[in-house]
Amino acid sequence: FSTKKEPITKGVIVKVLGIEFSNWGIPRLKCEKGFLTANKSYVQQQDMSNYFTTNPGLVKMIQDDFYYTSAEFSTKKGPISKGAIVDVLAIEFSSWGVPRLKCETGYLSANKIYVEKFEEKNEF
Known part of the structure; x- marks a missing residue:
């Protein structure tokens, strides 16, 4: 977390590509535009089971x-x-x-x- 990028508004859903760990072993969420904290007091997992996320035809x-x-x-x-x-x-x-x-x-x-x-x- 050495360089800040654009801010993210509360409520925005972000696609997580994976999890990477900092040099100190702290998990970070790897996203298309950079990294986010994995701290659950800042982010929560979105339940997408109510949505089609792949093409249903x-x-x-x-x-x-x-x-x-x-x-x-x-x-x-x-x-x-x-x-x-x-x-x-x-x-x-x-x-x-x-x-x-x-x-x-x-x-x-x-x-x-x-x-x-x-x-x-x-x-x-």
Whole structure:
């Protein structure tokens, strides 16, 4: 921790790439933009089990929602109805570290309370 970089706002989710130890044996969180303290009084592990963090392929809307113009969700683009099936192109993360579903029409929440993985069922 000899050189400070940009500050991180409380509540921001940061992807941790690994843990490295200082010369004194203190654990540090290795992130894309540098290192963070591993002290639990400053950071907590985020439970991402409620989000898609890998591309699910097709998703079905569980409730009405909106497409957004970017992963930041600052501007709504248009509505999407419950039951709609959407092809997901990729997973992108907002600057706060929240996963989003990148689709042809815009961005959707990757939160599983809004969408579920759609599995086509062949019925014969």
